[in-house]
Amino acid sequence: MLADLLLKVAGMNQKPEQDYRPRPSSSGPERCLRQLCYKAHGLKAKKMSDRFVAVLDDSSWHEELTADWIRKSAFQLHSQQLVLNCGTTTHLGQAFDVAGSIDGIITDLLGVDRLWEHKAINHFGFERYLKGDYPMDYLTQCCLYLVGLQKVNPQIREAILLIKNKNTSAYLEFMLDYNSADDIMVVKHLMGSDGTFRDGEDVALFTNLYRDAFERFAQVEKHRVLQALPDRQFERSDWQCDYCPYSEPCYENYQQEFTEFVALDAEAAAQAAEYVEINDIQATLKKRQDVIRKSLKGWLNSANACRAIADGYSVNLAFQKRTTVDNKLVPPEILKKASDEKTIEIFTIKGGKA
Numbered sequence: 341m342l343a344d345l346l347l348k349v350a351g352m353n354q355k356p357e358q359d360y361r362p363r364p365s366s367s368g369p370e371r372c373l374r375q376l377c378y379k380a381h382g383l384k385a386k387k388m389s390d391r392f393v394a395v396l397d398d399s400s401w402h403e404e405l406t407a408d409w410i411r412k413s414a415f416q417l418h419s420q421q422l423v424l425n426c427g428t429t430t431h432l433g434q435a436f437d438v439a440g441s442i443d444g445i446i447t448d449l450l451g452v453d454r455l456w457e458h459k460a461i462n463h464f465g466f467e468r469y470l471k472g473d474y475p476m477d478y479l480t481q482c483c484l485y486l487v488g489l490q491k492v493n494p495q496i497r498e499a500i501l502l503i504k505n506k507n508t509s510a511y512l513e514f515m516l517d518y519n520s521a522d523d524i525m526v527v528k529h530l531m532g533s534d535g536t537f538r539d540g541e542d543v544a545l546f547t548n549l550y551r552d553a554f555e556r557f558a559q560v561e562k563h564r565v566l567q568a569l570p571d572r573q574f575e576r577s578d579w580q581c582d583y584c585p586y587s588e589p590c591y592e593n594y595q596q597e598f599t600e601f602v603a604l605d606a607e608a609a610a611q612a613a614e615y616v617e618i619n620d621i622q623a624t625l626k627k628r629q630d631v632i633r634k635s636l637k638g639w640l641n642s643a644n645a646c647r648a649i650a651d652g653y654s655v656n657l658a659f660q661k662r663t664t665v666d667n668k669l670v671p672p673e674i675l676k677k678a679s680d681e682k683t684i685e686i687f688t689i690k691g692g693k694a
């Protein structure tokens with residue numbers, strides 16, 4: 341009753357698409373520059389799926405939920421959605437103030453104020469950051485906000501970037517210190533609610549994030565004026581392209597871009613030779629591996645065993661049930677509706693001296 345209705349309601353409440361403007365939330369290096377250029381050209385984006393509208397809405401509610409927990413702690417949260425001027429760039433041929441609204445400022449028990457930036461993300465992304473990747477877009481966004489904040493309160497140079505795992509409600513905190521004069525961001529520590537803690541040499545320092553953000557704004561403006569597009573920032577198989585609202589125009593004539601037969605240069609030819617050699621070694625090892633596998637499986641079968649161990653090694657036989665669909669039994673009209681045609685890239689490297 342509701343399960344099939346609510347996402348449709350979410351879809352119907354989708355906010356109208358906003359025109360491109362340089363903003364802190366799209367200033368980072370992980371955001372596809374070509375995607376921003378499509379938007380700056382005024383190209384209409386593909387409508388978000390109803391479920392994706394709900395996913396984005398969930399994220400803003402997660403921020404509210406976290407804010408509620410903070411209010412129950414000894415920290416004070418204030419200045420939510422304070423709008424800041426983070427710098428000036430050129431947009432539509434004119435000087436343009438890059439403005440953004442912060443998630444808030446947190447004051448600790450000693451009266452120290454810090455920028456608070458909250459992100460609610462999926463489990464996969466959260467695990468990546470917990471294991472050592474850095475959320476470069478979020479760090480860049482914090483740099484811009486800190487520059488804006490320091491215009492209002494020069495004392496604030498630290499930020500807490502708090503990331504919530506939407507699947508498990510675990511938290512991950514990046515404590516950041518930004519030296520705006522030299523454009524240097526230091527990650528002072530990384531702390532996870534699971535007890536993970538890294539500081540000192542185990543965390544990183546980044547330079548020129550602010551400068552690079554404004555360079556990207558300038559690049560978008562340049563491409564807008566020329567009505568041109570930069571190279572694709574991601575490969576077709578990347579999840580960024582799967583979720584991109586401009587993937588159709590971006591890959592529309594992709595196949596036609598590759599028509600030339602050319603000679604490899606010396607470096608590329610050496611790489612191709614190395615690749616083929618690795619392939620040959622792998623094939624030989626794989627053959628030997630298959631022989632061993634067959635032999636061990638036979639050994640286990642003859643012992644009627646599902647597990648055998650010795651010297652720290654184990655040989656195991658497990659059974660799993662898998663569901664498969666027989667396409668012949670599915671009515672063709674349903675099969676057609678459920679099928680999605682995609683052009684995939686098949687990249688091969690062959691050769692070698694006979």
Ligand code: SF4
Pocket residue numbers: 372373374375572573574575580581582584585586587588590591
């Ligand atoms: S489809 Fe991929 S490469 Fe193309 S604009 Fe979108 S994110 Fe960028």
